[in-house]
Amino acid sequence: MPGNPEPNPAAWPARDAVQAAPRVLVAELTHRCPLGCPYCCNPLALEPREDELDAATWARVFAEAAALGVAQVRLSGGEPGMRRDLVDIAAHAREAGLATTLVTSGVGIATRTLRDLWEAGLDRVEVSFQDADAVTADRIAGSRGAFQRKFALATEAVRLGLPLTVGVVVHRANIERIGAMVELALRLKAERVEFTWVQYRGWALKNRAALTPRPDRVARAVAEVEALRQAHRGRIAIDVSAPDRRAHGSGSFTEGAGCCSLAVTPSGRVLPFEAADCVPGLEFCNVRDRSLAEIRTRSPAFAAFRGVGCQAREAAPAGVPDDAPYAYRRM
Numbered sequence: 001m002p003g004n005p006e007p008n009p010a011a012w013p014a015r016d017a018v019q020a021a022p023r024v025l026v027a028e029l030t031h032r033c034p035l036g037c038p039y040c041c042n043p044l045a046l047e048p049r050e051d052e053l054d055a056a057t058w059a060r061v062f063a064e065a066a067a068l069g070v071a072q073v074r075l076s077g078g079e080p081g082m083r084r085d086l087v088d089i090a091a092h093a094r095e096a097g098l099a100t101t102l103v104t105s106g107v108g109i110a111t112r113t114l115r116d117l118w119e120a121g122l123d124r125v126e127v128s129f130q131d132a133d134a135v136t137a138d139r140i141a142g143s144r145g146a147f148q149r150k151f152a153l154a155t156e157a158v159r160l161g162l163p164l165t166v167g168v169v170v171h172r173a174n175i176e177r178i179g180a181m182v183e184l185a186l187r188l189k190a191e192r193v194e195f196t197w198v199q200y201r202g203w204a205l206k207n208r209a210a211l212t213p214r215p216d217r218v219a220r221a222v223a224e225v226e227a228l229r230q231a232h233r234g235r236i237a238i239d240v241s242a243p244d245r246r247a248h249g250s251g252s253f254t255e256g257a258g259c260c261s262l263a264v265t266p267s268g269r270v271l272p273f274e275a276a277d278c279v280p281g282l283e284f285c286n287v288r289d290r291s292l293a294e295i296r297t298r299s300p301a302f303a304a305f306r307g308v309g310c311q312a313r314e315a316a317p318a319g320v321p322d323d324a325p326y327a328y329r330r331m
């Protein structure tokens with residue numbers, strides 16, 4: 001791909017450096033998305049539509065992933081609903097024997113498409129919510145009416161019998177409504193709510209000052225989540241990424257990199273973890289040129305992260321007002 005020179009295979013590490021097989025493939029089908037979340041981890045230079053892998057190539061990638069031992073694929077983005085061939089892609093994932101999760105903003109995907117996905121064998125749906133409060137949620141997403149559309153799609157998923165996860169990225173603007181978001185998930189009859197601390201990559205890094213919550217609020221939120229887990233045990237699963245040990249706000253985004261998961265970008269670059277392309281100096285191979293097995297076992301980008309824990313931690317900026325302006329992601 002332009003700007004992504006192929007690493008020199010002569011310098012690739014020996015095969016015996018390889019670790020356990022990955023279990024999860026994150027398939028970033030597109031960077032297109034109708035929303036513009038300021039915490040988006042997509043790169044500032046989004047990969048254009050004309051570079052996206054076609055459905056036949058995704059089918060090959062899924063088959064190669066299954067051969068590696070991958071059990072699950074997360075159909076992600078951007079908004080995967082922007083792909084007209086999404087149902088075909090999901091069907092290919094099922095044909096490869098992978099359990100499939102649709103990771104969606106809930107906007108830009110029709111309920112009819114969701115039904116088609118269900119018929120194609122989709123296993124689960126994860127809908128992201130910016131907030132439990134509709135007005136704030138729409139402000140964060142940069143799109144009026146987004147909350148209602150998300151609510152409608154999540155409701156339809158449950159009606160179809162698809163297990164639903166409510167995904168929430170926690171940051172300064174919504175950290176006070178942790179409990180309300182669990183209530184929202186319960187109202188939607190979700191199986192799970194997953195809180196992720198904002199991770200400062202891509203657009204989130206650009207908006208770091210406006211997104212970072214104050215340390216006292218983080219400590220309170222951590223305690224609140226734990227109390228909610230206890231209170232709702234057996235009713236709904238509540239997952240949360242670990243907040244920064246030194247400060248707060250950044251999950252352990254390189255944990256398991258290249259080992260238990262891997263990600264493929266819309267144009268086919270293979271990353272040891274989502275958004276690894278924000279790490280300076282790494283070069284990534286492309287599934288258009290090489291098999292997934294060869295890339296994972298021998299490419300330097302994967303070797304660089306094997307066995308590495310969280311490397312990126314952010315300090316809390318001081319003196320930033322709660323209503324600091326966002327730079328919205330736009331494609």
Ligand code: SF4
Pocket residue numbers: 033034035036037039040041042077078079105128329
């Ligand atoms: S974080 Fe927001 S803008 Fe980024 S892909 Fe998800 S829904 Fe779209």
